[in-house]
Amino acid sequence: MIDIRQLNYFVTVAETQHVGKAAELLHLSQPPLSRQISLLEQELGVALFIRHPKGVSLTAAGEQFYQDAKGLLAGLAQACRNAQHVAEGKSGSLAIGFMMHAAYNVVPGLTKAFMQQYPQVSLRLQEVIPADLLKRVQKGDFDAAIMLKPGPVTGIEQLNIGQEKLALVVPLTHPLATAKNIRAKDLDQQPLIATPKEVAPELRGAVDEYCIQAGFTPRVVLETQLQQSIVSFVAEELGIALVPEAVKKASPANVVFRDIPKAPRVDYVLVWRSDNSNPALARLIELAQARLNP
Amino acid sequence: MIDIRQLNYFVTVAETQHVGKAAELLHLSQPPLSRQISLLEQELGVALFIRHPKGVSLTAAGEQFYQDAKGLLAGLAQACRNAQHVAEGKSGSLAIGFMMHAAYNVVPGLTKAFMQQYPQVSLRLQEVIPADLLKRVQKGDFDAAIMLKPGPVTGIEQLNIGQEKLALVVPLTHPLATAKNIRAKDLDQQPLIATPKEVAPELRGAVDEYCIQAGFTPRVVLETQLQQSIVSFVAEELGIALVPEAVKKASPANVVFRDIPKAPRVDYVLVWRSDNSNPALARLIELAQARLNP
DNA sequence: CGATCATGATACAAAAAAGGTATGGAGATA
DNA sequence: TATCTCCATACCTTTTTTGTATCATGATCG
Structure with a gap:
């Protein structure tokens, strides 16, 4: 099976037009690189390079594959960054339910601050009648809800965020x-x-x-x-x-x-399922706490 | 370094939500799969799965990475197909120069037939004064040219395609x-x-x-x-x-x-550099020959 | 025109990585 | 509490990859 290493090798050889030079750039000796390129060509069933006495050059198919491979490598790097950003809560999405009264009080301030600090996180805010809020947090519809303080609920955590x-x-x-x-x-x-x-x-x-x-x-x-x-x-x-x-x-x-x-x-509280691991939620909780004790 | 195998493993686990089942689908025993997933998480520095007693589920970051990984795998498959198509001359590009007189005679028929048979190949046709045609084929500007028959030229091949x-x-x-x-x-x-x-x-x-x-x-x-x-x-x-x-x-x-x-x-001839390996050119030559001896 | 140089390919041993089997540990289930 | 179902870990085997030495080939230069 083709693997990322081979794509990397291929791109480097394509860019240097020289197996030996490419091997050096890759901190590798020349023979394994030659071999990996051959294997890649074999797996594709396509000649990617023309071997000249002074180096190599891309075939038409190689040119195409070079463009695609570069795109794939860039895409992989982007995918890694994406995952890391989501893990840090800097991007991703966050669904928040709230009761109508909170819309006049705590919701605007908190969400505005959050959107400012984490513009890459797409917020989904929805007003819901108070009685349904907790159920839908438990069900997983919402990552968090802003509502009036209920009694303690198992599996649910709460954070006071305002009084009125x-x-x-x-x-x-x-x-x-x-x-x-x-x-x-x-x-x-x-x-x-x-x-x-x-x-x-x-x-x-x-x-x-x-x-x-x-x-x-x-x-x-x-x-x-x-x-x-x-x-x-x-x-x-x-x-x-x-x-x-x-x-x-x-x-x-x-x-x-x-x-x-x-x-x-x-009392208005922010509530969430204690087992919710959405990192953006963690950032929201942090922010809510920071607003309480500035 | 992350490799394609790991992405494949990851996608399968994400889709089955079950390491054991995924291992079976991958014709693999469970422990190495567990290990590869852990390695992937370690390389990314991000937890991709939440381990439940009855299986696994994606974290928010895992969800993001799953989408991206699927895209990358599809992209790789596409890249392979692209390279193969170009190698077969079924796609890619072909630059052809011609002299003005040929535009009234052999060019329309040949190019029309080619475009019909190989719609994925992007043709670049350009009219050039006859004296420059051969130079630009030799220089590599054109894959082929349609011109009046010159004497024999070293490094250049010719095929009669019409008389007027x-x-x-x-x-x-x-x-x-x-x-x-x-x-x-x-x-x-x-x-x-x-x-x-x-x-x-x-x-x-x-x-x-x-x-x-x-x-x-x-x-x-x-x-x-x-x-x-x-x-x-x-x-x-x-x-x-x-x-x-x-x-x-x-x-x-x-x-x-x-x-x-x-x-x-x-005599009109199709000329090309004998060392030109553009597979689409080979298809053009084939087609020109086929039109001579139908 | 022949010696030399540079380049990529091949051969084989060494190292690294992945896979398989056996087993551990944690949480659910009865 | 015992058992069952999972995933994780330990350890050995197999496969893959790398490195060193060497070859084959075409260009370069005296």
Whole structure:
């Protein structure tokens, strides 16, 4: 079988037009080189060189093979570099899922920094409802996800990457829109719009917990599958809601965001499968850590 | 150094995800395969596989290298085929020079047939003044030339590929344009337009010889470097000429071609350097011979 | 025109590399 | 816990490659 060494030998002989000189360049004695060239010709079933008394020159077939061989050698070198780059996480691809709220907060900063530092890595970012994120990381669909902190999960690692307060969002016309001081108690009996527990358990849990701490049971009048809808429904005056404050950035003008006392906080985490060996993931984790402790 | 065998081994393992199975496919026992894979990883400095208890799977770097390796193996096979095709003359390139007169006669038929039979060979056809043709074949600029038969030349081989009569060309207004019978003697004292001896010695030789045989010395009033010009000058009524009769195909309407008695004949030959090993040339020669003796 | 020089090819022994057999070790499975 | 399935390692055998010495051939030069 033809091998790379033979291609190298061949290219060197082709370039020097001289077996002896080529052997020297290859740190080799002349006879084995002669023999390898003969073997190559035999394997191809094609004469590659014309033997002159003062050296050798390429046949037409040899000329063609020389061009191809050079390309192959360059291709091999490139393949090695590619593999090494991917191994270092400097190139390759990285699939990241995130929940919609994170898009207003941690996702832009982190991904922008990553793309800047590792431009050769092709990022695939996808927004997914929170309840599916973890499953799809476990399944291997995503290398990582950015989501609200779940409890500990076996086989999954987590890294805190940000915290956010929940804020009260009310329609412009609502009394609480203009109230001087807002107390937790004021939410008692108010019609709440919230995420169902199945969709974003951590977020809904934080809302419920807040109400219970304040001494009342939340009156949830509407649950929306799609995160984006909550603020829209508030705008339509169907109720009020507690949402991460960064959602304000993408909200219409006819709703008001108000701070609430002892506002519950939600933690954003980067999660990944502990056995995921994608080196680009390692670079992302490093970067996330570096952003925490600059 | 990485070699083709290792790439083959690697690809097979990558495709089976199983060292043992791959070894079987490769007609090899398992340990050497394990070893070659390890060596490859060591040479690259990159882990290509993750070892599971039930087999192996590619790392991100391995995935990249797998794609590249497959490409390289395919490229090598293609390179071998290319060389073989060129060696058989089925592909490659062929540079042919020809003199202008041949363009009306033997060149189209021969090249058309060749292109049809060997479509992968890229033909480079170039018209050159006859005097330069042989030099440029000897120099190696052309693999072959189509020209008027020169004397024997050392290092050059020739093959007759066609013969053509010379015809008299006169302006429409010339007495000989309408004469019933034309005799050689009628050309005596006529102003002749001809190629200089340095440009196309065989052609000029044939003209001079014809006149001398007829018992007079030709009166050449104009010599043109460019073959194409002769008929134009005849059309301009500057003189008359003896040219290969196929030139009629590319002549204006205001000249007349007349047969002459015992018309001199010129031989077209295909010439090439005897040490030219371009296999496509061998195919061209074969084809030219086949067209002579169908 | 013959001696000499340079070039690539061949012969055979030495070295290196790859392959085969036997066995170890780690994780899954029952 | 015992066993089974993998891949890795150890060690020897076989094959391949290399190096040294020598040959054959065509060019060069006195």
